[in-house]
Amino acid sequence: METNTRDTPDLGQVAAGMARLAAGVDDARLEDPTPCPRYAVRELLAHVVGLSSAFRDAARKDSGPATNTDPGTVKWVLDDDWRTRLPRLLDELVAAWRAPGAWEGDTQAGGITFPAAIAGRVALNELLVHGWDLARATGQEYAPDEASLEVSYALMAPSADDPARGGMFGPVVAVAESAPLLDRVVGLSGRRPDWTARGA
DSSP states (O other), X not given: OOOOOSSSOOOHXXXXXHHHHHHTOOGGGTTSBOSSTTOBHHHHHHHHHHHHHHHHHHHTTOOSTTTSSOGGGOOOOOOTTHXXXXXXXXXXXXXXXXXXXXXXXXXXXXXXEEEHHHHHHHHHHHHXXXXXXXXXXXXXXXXXXXXXXXXXXXXXXXGTTXXXXXXXXXXXXXXXXXXXXXXXXXXXXXXXXXXXXXXX
């Protein structure tokens, strides 16, 4: 496996974590709430399927419906084949961002054109944060690697005080600087680190 560095982060660890969590979801939990207020587990998984496809194509510079659609306008529906489709998409996503040139130039995702170097970090962050969402919603353990956490933190921290930071993240939840890095990342994403399904 390639080294996960700040220059060219590798998505392998967070993708493997997402695949493990998804495999641990019982069908009986699909309607359970998640830390994303608009999503039950079912919609969260459908969103992960969609973002995996979109950011795979973004790495390939393959513009089309997957990359030029605003995710906020999509009604996420989980297809019956998600248990086989999601692991395959995650593998393709990782491979796409490991390909020569993936991190160079501009690309498109979510209907926005921006540097591929940022798009790859957004993809990593989406998997990491939604991995936390899925773990919390389904009662699974979650411990993403430190290098990926550092990438997510560096991506989100600069916009923490920006009221115009958009709909990608909710309002920042204050978390102590002494808290674990995962909790600080979760707070920057607009989630409460102590969220539980019981309190949803």
